[in-house]
Amino acid sequence: MSFFRLDGKVAVVTGGGSGIGQAIAKCLAASGALVHVLELNEAGGQGTIDEIKAAGGQAQVHGCNVADQAAVIAVMQGIIQSRGRLDILVNCAGIAHVGKLETTAEADFDRVFAVNVKGTYNCMYAVIEQMKKQGGGVILNIASIAATVGIPDRFAYSMSKGAVMTMTLSAAKDYLADKVRVNSLSPARVHTPFVDGFIAKNYPGREAEMFDKLSKTQPIGRMAKPEEVGYLALFLCSDEAGFITGCDYPIDGGFIKLNN
Structure with missing residues (x-):
């Protein structure tokens, strides 16, 4: 018996050119999904596509700045028109900033907000009508343990990941009747x-x-290893997780509960 198969499903992974996003894209593709990787620099995501294809999977890269709503909508609409549907969205694109309140300039704050918060919003906004129209879908947002515990020198980053987590909960509640499941993952250091x-x-x-x-x-x-985050993402995007929505899953090596 095969579990966690995504055969024929269309998935979008933002920030899939490296790290966690790349691992998630590869896991989804290995389980049969048609994966579309969104990267700020299209060339930066090509390596992921090459690895997926070499392993027998199907994937395509799109250059896109997730902070630009018009660009995001255009790319998502192109994918929907070519594939006829969009089943899975994984919001992994994000940037970090080291600094506490007094060492976070307005420009730093705005930059982190634009990518991590607005970028996640833009992508959800661009796919939700299609997911409603087709009778359901899955949105998985990558948050962080910084959303729930204090991390030194991560003021703007923590702000952004807290917003990602609460956007997840709000959207999960709003689209229950539309069969759109919305969850988040909160890694510790990967x-x-x-x-x-x-x-x-x-x-x-x-x-x-x-x-x-x-x-x-x-x-x-x-x-954590990136692929360990990828495996949890795969589960949450699969039909086997069909009873799960409105949840955040720490994948943190015990950081939140066991760090005394």
């Missing part, structure tokens, strides 16, 4: 190229030390 770049930039010569230190902030003793 070992992605972003993490390696952050450490190299901010702690030159101390990379191994800082990687070990950041890994151990999770009670389980390590960072």
Whole structure:
């Protein structure tokens, strides 16, 4: 018996060019979904497409700034017109900012809000009518443990992920009758190229030390692998999760509940 199959379903993954988004796109494609990756730089998402196709899956990349509503609507409408439907939306595109309240400039705040909050809104806005029209769909938003616990020096980022989580709950409530399920995932630290770049930039010569230190902030003793987030995303996007909506799922190595 095969579980978590998405054969024939059309999925959109924003930020699917690397890290968590790439892992989710590959997991959905491996289970049969027709995956469309949205990336700010189309070339940046081509590597994901190449990997999916090499593994026998189907995928296409679209250059798109999720903060630009007109651009998002145009891309989503193009996908809907070519495929005839849109079953799954995973909002993974996001940016980070290091800083507390007093070190977060207005421009920093606006930049994080535009991508993480408005970008998530734009994509949900662009697909909801189609999902209602076709009798249902799945929206999965990538939030963060920063939405529910205090993280040092992550003022703007935490704000944005808190908004993502509450938008998730609101949309889940509003579209129950339309059979559109809306959930979110809240990862702790995940070992992605972003993490390696952050450490190299901010702690030159101390990379191994800082990687070990950041890994151990999770009670389980390590960072998550991107594919581990991908597997949970796959479940929540599958029909086997048909009774789940309006929920946030921490995937955090015990960070929220076990960090005493």
